[in-house]
Amino acid sequence: MLAVAVAAAASAAAADPHSVAVRISSWGPRPAASDREARAHGLMERVFHTAGLRVGVQEFRVPGHGRSRNVIGVYDTPRTCLRIVMAHTDSAPGAPGANDNASGLAVVAALAGRLSRIDPRCDVWLVATGAEERVYTGSPDHLGALALARRARSHGARRRLQWALSLDEVGRDRPFWLRSPASAVRPTVERALLDAGSRGHVPLRWVRDESSGNSDHREFELLGLPAAKLGVGAGGEPCRHMACDRPSRLDPKSLTLARRMTAAALRAH
Numbered sequence: 001m002l003a004v005a006v007a008a009a010a011s012a013a014a015a016d017p018h019s020v021a022v023r024i025s026s027w028g029p030r031p032a033a034s035d036r037e038a039r040a041h042g043l044m045e046r047v048f049h050t051a052g053l054r055v056g057v058q059e060f061r062v063p064g065h066g067r068s069r070n071v072i073g074v075y076d077t078p079r080t081c082l083r084i085v086m087a088h089t090d091s092a093p094g095a096p097g098a099n100d101n102a103s104g105l106a107v108v109a110a111l112a113g114r115l116s117r118i119d120p121r122c123d124v125w126l127v128a129t130g131a132e133e134r135v136y137t138g139s140p141d142h143l144g145a146l147a148l149a150r151r152a153r154s155h156g157a158r159r160r161l162q163w164a165l166s167l168d169e170v171g172r173d174r175p176f177w178l179r180s181p182a183s184a185v186r187p188t189v190e191r192a193l194l195d196a197g198s199r200g201h202v203p204l205r206w207v208r209d210e211s212s213g214n215s216d217h218r219e220f221e222l223l224g225l226p227a228a229k230l231g232v233g234a235g236g237e238p239c240r241h242m243a244c245d246r247p248s249r250l251d252p253k254s255l256t257l258a259r260r261m262t263a264a265a266l267r268a269h
């Protein structure tokens, strides 16, 4: 009975990204390799299981801090092409991380239960990554994304991966920006994602990264795999990595638009 109740709660919660983002960020800061990061990963694992996805946990070291992980939910289709949607689970120490990045996690959770309705064109990996915040890990790389990109490469990503999309700070300040380090819009990456925005009536524009990028998409691109980030727009995130990044600042409408855009991108031919 308890298992049924927990599963029902996980499935009801996952349907509403705002309630998931509020819940995760109300626990407090989730630095890489902390107990709270693990708790948020546990929630995502339950959501993926409830959604009927094949779940894998990829552990890795966070030097000087302990261990973290990527929680991966796989949705198989008859096709071999692959699309990845990821969001980082950790926050900076001292920051409840509502927009950065319980918002992205909550959209991933909301997508999990909708995949059969979305009817994705390609195989999908939904991923709650760990240890993204370099201000805390001190690593030059987003460690979870680095492990994930290598795993994707060992699963044929050079041939199969159409794009990996990092959802990072999608809880307020729209219109969103789509960001990538590419020198121009690529037809099968940025163009495909911008078109999904248009089809979902989600205002969106592409802005090139200043350097190699500041979210999980960076490690894919550095390995030569196509990736981009959907996130905060022109207003930026004044509470990034700060105590004021609280649940009360989240805008349910922004979360819904991020979910709708990503669903359209997964469905696209």
Ligand SMILES: [Zn+2]
Residues within 6 Å of the ligand: 088, 100, 101, 132, 168, 169, 215
């Ligand atoms: Zn972030």
